[in-house]
Amino acid sequence: xxxxxxxxxxxxxxxxxHLRKINQVRTIYSTCAIEGNMLSENEVTALIExxxxxxxxxxxxxxxxxxxxxAEKSHxxxxxxxxLLFAHKILMQGxxxxxxxxxxxxxxxxxxxxxxxxAPPPARVGRLMQDLFLWVQGDQDxxxxxxxxxxxxxxxxxxxxxxxxxxxxxxxxxLMLVALHPIFRSVPVENIVHQNQQEYYAALKAGQKEGEATxxxxxxxxxxxxxxxxxxxxxxxxxxxxxEQRLQSFVEANPTRGMFSRKDYIQFFGSISPVVASRDLAExxxxxxxxxxxxxxxxxxxxxx
Numbered sequence: 336x337x338x339x340x341x342x343x344x345x346x347x348x349x350x351x352x353h354l355r356k357i358n359q360v361r362t363i364y365s366t367c368a369i370e371g372n373m374l375s376e377n378e379v380t381a382l383i384e385x386x387x388x389x390x391x392x393x394x395x396x397x398x399x400x401x402x403x404x405x406a407e408k409s410h411x412x413x414x415x416x417x418x419l420l421f422a423h424k425i426l427m428q429g430x431x432x433x434x435x436x437x438x439x440x441x442x443x444x445x446x447x448x449x450x451x452x453x454a455p456p457p458a459r460v461g462r463l464m465q466d467l468f469l470w471v472q473g474d475q476d477x478x479x480x481x482x483x484x485x486x487x488x489x490x491x492x493x494x495x496x497x498x499x500x501x502x503x504x505x506x507x508x509x510l511m512l513v514a515l516h517p518i519f520r521s522v523p524v525e526n527i528v529h530q531n532q533q534e535y536y537a538a539l540k541a542g543q544k545e546g547e548a549t550x551x552x553x554x555x556x557x558x559x560x561x562x563x564x565x566x567x568x569x570x571x572x573x574x575x576x577x578x579e580q581r582l583q584s585f586v587e588a589n590p591t592r593g594m595f596s597r598k599d600y601i602q603f604f605g606s607i608s609p610v611v612a613s614r615d616l617a618e619x620x621x622x623x624x625x626x627x628x629x630x631x632x633x634x635x636x637x638x639x640x
Contacts, residue, residue: 352580352583352584354521354566354569355521355584356380356383357569358521358522358523358526358566359383359405359521360376360379360380360383361376361523361525361526362405362509362523362524362525362526363379363398363401363402363405364376364379364398364526364529365523365525365526365528365529365530366401366501366502366505366506366525366528366529367397367398367401367502368529369501369502369505369525369528369529369532369535370397370501370502372394372397372398373390373391373394374388374390374394374395374398378390378398379398382395382398382399382402383402393430396429396430397430400425400426400427400428400429400430401426401502403425404422404425404426404506405506405509407422407425408506408509408510408513408520409588409589409590410590410592411510413471413507413510413511413514414468414471414472415468416464416465416468419464419468419503419507420435420436420437421435422503422506422507423435423496423499423503426499426502426503426506427496427498427499430498430499431497431498431499433497434499436496437457437460437461437464437495437496438457438460438494438495438496438497439457440457440497441453441454441456441457442454442494442497444494446536451536451539451540452491452492452494452539452540452543454492454493454494455492455493455494460493460495463493463495464493464495467486467489467490467493471486479511479512479514479515480512480515480556480559481552482511483507483508483511483512483515483555484508484548484551484552484555484556485548485552486507486508486511487504487505487507487508487551487555488539488542488548488551488552488555489548490503490504490507491504491539492539492543505524505525505528508524508555509524509525512524512559516605517602517603517604517605518563518605520588521566522559522562522563522566523562523565523566524558524559524562526562526565527558527559527561527562527565528558531554531557531558534554535554537550538550538551538553538554538555539551578614578615578618581604581607581615582615582618582619582622582624585600585603585604586624586638588603589638590603593637594628594635594636594637595635595636595637596634596635596636597609597612597613597616597634597636600612600615600616600636616636619636620636623639624638624639625637625638625639626638626639
């Protein structure tokens, strides 16, 4: 926890366009590869660049849907069950008959021809998910870093959907980490999970056997720290972030989808000063990137069409 805390605010990861793209590829490739998708990192890159990829249609669809889902992260709230259902609908559109709906059949998690987890019966899924979100909303004492891992663990035990559970579980933890600090927008935790896939499933299984989340929590903190160290090392090799890169990052994410304030701009990056934010916004207005209305404390901006 202490080591992870040292990284918060030190680097603004997602404003380096090159590194942002690399980590986007790593994240999408890894979370899909864990579930058996065979596309390579180069092929994922090609899809991001709208280039032709020769591969099974379903596998291409899985990657494209995951890209769309992660692109929506600025507009999803981690404590809203309806947003999780919406994320699943995006992820599994064209892959399941009823995406965005909880399962109505029994499911089991099978690895190497062995049942490692038998999920609760479908009649209990709705109530279990409701209770899980009530805990997320009501627990104000648990640190969000810990809460994200516990949610991921409990979610995987419930296994609420017919398919796509692993990808949604990892994405929802990602969403919670982003809410903790903007640095996590481009930290490829999923990549470290993929590199330690056997340990990932072993931690889930150990937690299920012990009846509590500690083994998975320990694994989760390990993957988060390793991902932060990876990005920190790569940022150290890069150049200083420019105003143009910050503006580009904000416009591409479009986190507010409407009017926003200087405070919103600061919160997006997490570690820039009000003075820097004001200079950025003035530059954005000057270049026609933003439109400005109001004055002083009532000043608002919006992204120019």
